[in-house]
Amino acid sequence: MTAETKNATNALSNLDLETPEKPYLDSNELIINMGPQHPATHGVLRVILKLDGEKVLGTECVIGYLHRGVEKIAENRTYTMFNPYVDRMDYVAAVSNGLGYCQAVEKLLNVEAPPRANYIRVILTELNRIASHQLWLGTHALDIGAMTPLFYTFRDREEILKIFEKYCGARLTTHAFRIGGCQYETYAGFEREVKEFVAFVKPKIDEYEELLTTNRIWLERTKNVGVISAEDAIALGVTGPVLRASGVKWDIRKALPYANYSEFDFEIPIGENGDTYDRYLVRMAEMRQSLRIIEQAVERIPEGPIMAKVPKVIKPAAGEIYHSIEAPKGELGYFIVSDGSTQPYRLRVRPPSFVNLQALDIMVRGLLVADVVAVIGTLDIVLGEVDR
């Protein structure tokens, strides 16, 4: 063990990584640094693993390699200026981040986005949910050793990014919405292209499932791996597909409807066992539900203004607000304290990845190294959001 690891492990006392458990047949325990540069940690997560052979005795996540101080930056920017920063947190679901932030500020301002803007927001957010899940599926499958789904999902995600690009000029960090609505009117043929995309991607999702859902190796690698019970998940504050796979029917789109989600007809897929396979199934079903929402939204999209009446200089009254939305990875919340000036006094983000990552330890204890990467994959974390 290097001196650096020792220092790091000493600092993390709660896991007691330093003292080995009672030695058995003189097999010594291995402490491995997985990451920050590791192909399966989805960025710069560092996981310190204590191993007995290949069995995981404990883990400790070391985060902060991608910390940019987003919350502190917010205190020095006006509400409008801060808007693009949120895209850089969960960069694979930038639209959701923007939606959450814009709605939180709207709530603070007591402004309601016009119906057309809401429809556009829902369509783009749900498209983004599919894109995020596609990226998750590709990388998760790659972690488990299936290379091919990655390329299939990236091929299809490209179509979503094309729509984003046509709509707002950016593919990844979209900055699609403004406080009070949307900045851009939809381009000509937006509805048609979205409909075409829905028709295009439906068989593709079946294609992914064909490769994985009944694959014996996939089943063995994911069933009963990384199980988390509903109680544990709730106790840790885990949200999103990870919580739903444990059998808890909690989706903010239904529970505390925002935008105009209450107008759409969709279901919340839930799992039973809370294992990696159920999380996979839940996310696959969610993609289909998102397509359902998009179909309905595109059919019903009304005419009208896309921006509400928002003052040029956003200067909310003093007060505080918490607003959360269902991001692809779970509950994404914004807590904003306003002191009546043009800049937030304090802005706190509740990132789903960060909270879900806490569950890693109880999910992987007693499993093997190979399961650690599977579980990191199934938690669907984005380090930009974990570290902020």
Add this chain to the structure above:
Amino acid sequence: MTPVATPFFFYLLSGLAVLGGVLVITRRNAVHSALALILTLLAVAGLYLMLYAPFVAGVQIIVYAGGIMVLFLFVIMLVNIERTVKERQFNRIWPVGLAASGALLVLFVSVLVKGKALFPERGLPLPEADNTQKIGEMLYGNYMFAFEIASLLLLVAILGAVIMTKKKI
């Protein structure tokens, strides 16, 4: 198959075997010792080949070099090498070992010198082509009982090893 340069290969292989053997007992690093042992085993396999015993040579490679030594290495790799290298040798009976091997050497030499009558004049005409078949016939014919007993003993040994290492059965 007519052998080529027999003395050369004999001395080469026996030299390698002796060299490997010496390295096994002189290396402090257990992995190096194991690798030297593999060298010895392979050299001995070569010697078997020269004795027209290809089956024994093949089994030697498969079982010893390919199987047992890999397991050896498997175990040794898990041991903390740094500690074993630093450790002082604790048993002081190497003079006894030296005396025993010296006695063995004397025995060999005396047999070679005095017991010329024990050896045939020329090498026995060994059935090269059906050598392996002959071994099979022997094992499943004359020595069937001994062979089966040996396999049963090995089975018992395997079970014993499993029971000893399992924490709870």
Add this chain to the structure above:
Amino acid sequence: MLNSLMSYLGSSVTPGEAGNQLWALIYVLIIFTGVSVAVIAMNWLERKALAHFQVRLGPMRVGPHGLLQPIADAVKLLLKEDIIPSEADKFVFWIAPLIGLLASFTVYTVVPFGPSQAVSDMNIGILFMLGVSSLGVLGIVMAGWASNSHYPLIGALRSSAQMVSYEVAMGLAVVSAILMTSLNQTGTGTLSMIGIVQAQQEQHVWFLFKFFPLGAIAFVIFAIAMVAETNRAPFDLAEAESELTAGFHTEYSGLRWSLFMLAEYAAMIAVSSIAVALWLGGWMRPFSHWLSGGAWDFVFSLFPGLTFLGLAAIAIRGTIRMPKHSLFRIQTIGLGAFAAVLSGIGLLLLGIAVGARAGDHVALARSADALNNVYWFVMKIAVFMYMFIWYRATWPRYRFDQLMSVGWKVMLPISLGVLIVTAIVGVIVG
């Protein structure tokens, strides 16, 4: 000189057996270069086929359709800095890739490309092949240990455990095929690779279809075990990049790393050749019993030439479809030249086949025979090579404990059962 060279063409034993050192040397050289070229081709083919599985193009820049990519790779690897970690065990680190390479290339001394097209026809051929190929794991274990790093060590541990356990099932499957060789008048089987193929020739059946489905089950077990033995997907746990970064060769770079790759691909071809020799009739052409006779022999002897002509046709099609732009001129010329070379080889092979049919020149007839034998053997290996790529594109990776339980709890009992049933059926029938 020429006479002694030609005399071998007329004989029917391997150079090793005839004590013909010159021909043995020539064979060693041919096989060494042939396997190296096959590895290079396999490298290109794997990248290309995998890319097409995954809706991408693969290498396209170096040479037409990336044909020169392996050369570019090789140059890059040779020029790369050779890093030996400071804490590594230098000697073991240095020798590990060589051992892997040596083991996988030594196997080829007994690969029976034809009844006399092997370096040597050992009495214990199959035993030798299994034994030497099992030595390859030593290179991996040594590499993992010598790197003095955690990921390679885990990779080496996985690899050694995996190889040792799959060797058992593999060996039992092989034994059931060897049992089938003894179903003749004398009742004696053989371990010689050439003898095994000749036994299939005499019994007029590939052992794959012998005692259906017993032979097929043994074959399938071998086919699975050989993927595990060569550390390929879905059993590539020793180098699982998502878990162990690169497994046992994490610390290797440049030339040493490429030696590992060379050894891996050579070992893949070697184990495939065992499978081909034991179950797929070795050098025998398909339907050699059903469609026998001089005319059919002639038809099948046209295949080598036609294959090359087919490849040439693909290359010509590629040349025609090349963009007509001055930037692509060199590539177009190169691909055209490649097509010309391929069609030249094809025409030459066709000429040999036709010449052997028309005239009664012994050497020509024998070389046509040899070509056919080598061709069918290589084609059967190529099928396995394609399967290796296919597996890799399709399946996720097994977990270590699952791999072991499959090996010990599924493969081993089945192979043991097949062996026993084969023995019983063999006694009843023979």
